[in-house]
Amino acid sequence: MECFRIDESGYTGFDLLNPEQPFQGAAAVAIGNEDAARLIKEHFPGLQATELKYRALARRPGNHPRLLSLLKDLLTHYKCVTYVCDKRFLLLLMFLDYAVEPFYYERGINFYEDGQNYALASMMSFVGPTLLGEDAFNAMLAAFQRAAREKTTEALKDLVDAVRKTRWRELPEALGPLAQYAAPECLSAIMAPGVSTDAAFVVLQSLVTRMEEMAEGSYCVEHDQSKNLLTYHDLIQQYINHEEAIEFRQSEIASLKFPLKLASVTQVDSKMSPAVQLADVMIGATIEAANTLRGRRLVGLDAGAVMALYSDEQIIHLLPSLDFEEQKRFRQGSQGAELIDYMATRFHR
Template identity: 70%
Template sequence: MECFRIDESGYTGFDLLNAAQRFQGAAAIAIEDDDARCLIREHFPSLQAAELKYSALARRPANHPRLLALQRDLLTHYKCVTYVCDKRYLLLLMYLDYAVEPFYYERGHDFYADGQNYALASLLHTAGPTLFGKSAFERLLASFQRAVKEKSPQALGALVQAARSTNWQALPEALGPLAQFAAPECLQAIATPGVSTDAAWVVLQSLISRMEVMADSAYRVEHDQSKNLRTYHDLLQRYIDHDEEITFRQTEIANLTFPLKLQSVILVDSKSSPAVQLADVMIGAVVEAMNTLTGQRSRGLDALEVISLYSHEQLIHMLPSTDFDQQKRFRQGTQASEVIDYFASHFYK
């Protein structure tokens, strides 16, 4: 049975405002350990460490050409997919999901039509600090994140006050439901058990949608037994166990169909899995490239060269974009509302 190996980077649980780790992602690669071991030996014949780790290798400029060549081999000869998201942008999307959309739903409006929520989140990401006041906007996002985690009346009240402390009248369509109305349907959505700002399920959905396309038939997943990836493990098992027949259109290039071709998920020690180590190299390089391109880092591999190695279908990203016409085309006819409702009722109780 075909096996995809997975590793992640940038996981910070519910905290999507962690300034030191702006991006989160994961990579999946279908390669056997024997082939992975040969590739590591070919590109790093003098490696003394017990485990191939991107973060350690990338510190030395002499390793950069080897890391680029290794990734080029993987992307050329093996089934690969890498997903990366801007966690602040994702938090804004979640804010719209829970603190805004229920208000419009109660009034008969489809807030998700043609991906307009993505366009609004991009606008907030770009112009929010200017529109609403930088400090006040930061407090709003922190208060939202805390309210989703704690779900207490005190935290929900603090969120409403944070919204009212912003210059919300500059864009009442976005902040008005809480600031003007303290909309009970929004507060109830935020307080719903299972609702979380943890991005693991978003990352997994994206990886699975591509693995399901790349896999010719039934396949399995192996990933490291680290604490972070145990969250991914539990979610993957829930997806595997779900046997209802249903298909969702997510974007113009991605659908998700249950039951999955994915049959099993296994925890392994990355030190004994060269294939998982290669997944670490893939996601480590992309996350570092995104940090470089956004001015968060100044050292490491050439970011543009790393991104240029990928074909269109090998790299999935959730990043803000103010090309609103392109966003509309990409997400036209998608089933965002149905997907959110379905996953909330079947996987996140």
């Protein structure tokens, strides 16, 4: 059976505002341990460590050409996909999902039509601090993720107060539901048991969507035993166990169909799995490239060289964009509202 090895980077649980780790992602590569061990030996013949770790290797400039060559081999000869997201942008999308969309749903308006939620979140990502007041805007996002986690009356009140302290009249279509009405339907949505700002669910959903497309038949997933990946493991198992036949269109190139071809998920010690170690290299290099392009890193692999290795179908990114027409075209006909409702009622984070 074909097996995808996966690894993650940048996981900070419910906290999507962590300034030290603004990006989160995961990578999957369909490679056997025998081939993986051979590639590691070819590209790092003098490796003394018991495990191939991207972070340790990338510290030495002399390893950079070898790392790029290894990535090129993986992306050229094996089925691969890497997902990376801007966590602050994702938090804004979640804010629109739960603190805004229910208000419009109650009034018969499809807030997700043609991806307009992505356009609004992108605009808020770029101009929100200036338009709404930087400190107040940041406090609002912090209050939202706290309310989604704690689900208390006090936390909800603090969220409404935080929204009202912004210059919300500059953007009433996004902030009016809470600032003007303290919309009970929005507050109820935030209080729902399945609602969380933990990004593992979003990352995994995107990764599974691409693995389903790449796999020719039944396949398995193998991942490290790290604490962070326990969340992914539980979600993958729920996906495997879900037998209802249904399909959702997410974008021009992505759809999710149940039941999945994914048949099993296994945790392994990464020291014993060269294939999992290669997944670590893939996601480590991509997250570092994202940080470099954001201006947050001064050392490491050349970001342009890393991204040039990827073909369009090998990388999924959730990043803000001001090309609203492209966003509309890409997400035209999206069943975003239906998918969110379906996932919230059937899967538990």
